[in-house]
Amino acid sequence: MTIKQLLFELEKWIPTQIAWSKDNVGIQVGEVESKIQNILLALDLNLEIIEEAKSKSANLIITHHPLFFNPARSITSNTLQGKLTIELLKNNISCYAAHTNLDSVNGGVNTTLANLLDLKEIKILAPLQDSLCKFIVFVPEKNVEQVAKAIHSVGGGMFLKYDKCSFRTKGTGTFRGSSDSKPAIGKPNKFEYAKEIKIEILTEHWKISEILKAVRENHPYEEIAYDIIPLNNTHHNFGLGAYGLLKKKMKSIEFLKFVKNKLKVSAIRYSGNISSVSKVAVCGGSGSKYLLNAIQKGADAFITSDISYHTFQEYSEKILLIDAGHYETEHHVLPSLQKNLEKIIYNHKGTSKVHVSHKMKNPVSYL
Secondary structure: HHHHHHHHHHHHHHHHHOOOOOOOOOOOOOOOOEEEEEEEEOOOOOHHHHHHHHOEEEEEEEEEEOOOOOOOOOOOOHHHHHHHHHHHHHHEEEEEEEEEEHHHOOOOOHHHHHHHOOEEEEEEEEOOOOOOOOEEEEHHHHHHHHHHHHHHHHHOEOOOOOOOOOOOEEEEEEEEOOOOOOOOOOOOOEEEEEEEEEEEEEEEHHHHHHHHHHHHHHOOOOOOOOEEEEEOEEEEEEEEEEEEEEEEEHOOOOHHHHHHHHHHHHHOOOOOOEEEEEEEEEEEOHHHHHHHHHHHHOOOOOEOOOOOOHHHHOOOOOOOEEEOOHHHHHHHHHHHHHHHHHHHHHHHEEEEEOOEOOOOOOOOOOO
């Protein structure tokens, strides 16, 4: 199995299209046509992790944070980015970043954090916007199952916990082909009626090209009638943050100690005059911008990181606001990523091993 093939399968779970528009997710460095040896997972890339990859015969490192947040003007040993890039290339190691796309999926950063806190009835805090469209195609009755199967085979018609979703309506299509036409039904220059089925499906806009390809390969008409309609619906499979209910209501001080214990942290920053906590919202990493979402959902507490002094001050009367650390709220996702990669490798009868790094370091120290 090549790196390219593995990443193709991985991105069915964490599509790059759901990442923040300014985020640099995906392959950072390397030769994607190389055969996979082993894989090493880490939150960030550093020289120690490259050495660890070498020791484990890993030729692919997958990090959460991208090596390149911004385009590099040069690659030299005078910068850390340059040193890391040179070491990767010198040792034939590829590097891939799964950042805000890994934040935004079930089993990603935020649902992992919510599950770690034993929350129930977990939902997305800020569902993805402007990603959905309705695809409609008109098919002769006898070909409808063949075309529908082709659409579903490339991921069309998936909705929450369901797949192969569609709505079908019977109708009559009319047409007249020119002298140059080769109609599948009727004859050129003759007005025709055809019994047809309208198939409607919900899908993401990035799947449309594959859906159209599948339809063209299975539809009998030389000219296919179809519609693509952008929707304002939110996407409830993808989005940032998560929220849910505690198994039992806790007093604020009890909940703060509970968070420290679950996240295995020595210190947290917090503010808030909330007496008890029942509903909790989370956003791993720098999630302050979703604080209002948490308040709107009725959360008693919001756990994230990189919270400013003035944010603590402004919202202390509205919610228990907890800064549990950037590293501390994100690194828990790596075993979930490991599990998904191992499943892909197993399904393709591979033998590669997936390791979570033991050389990761929190860049922030506490005294």
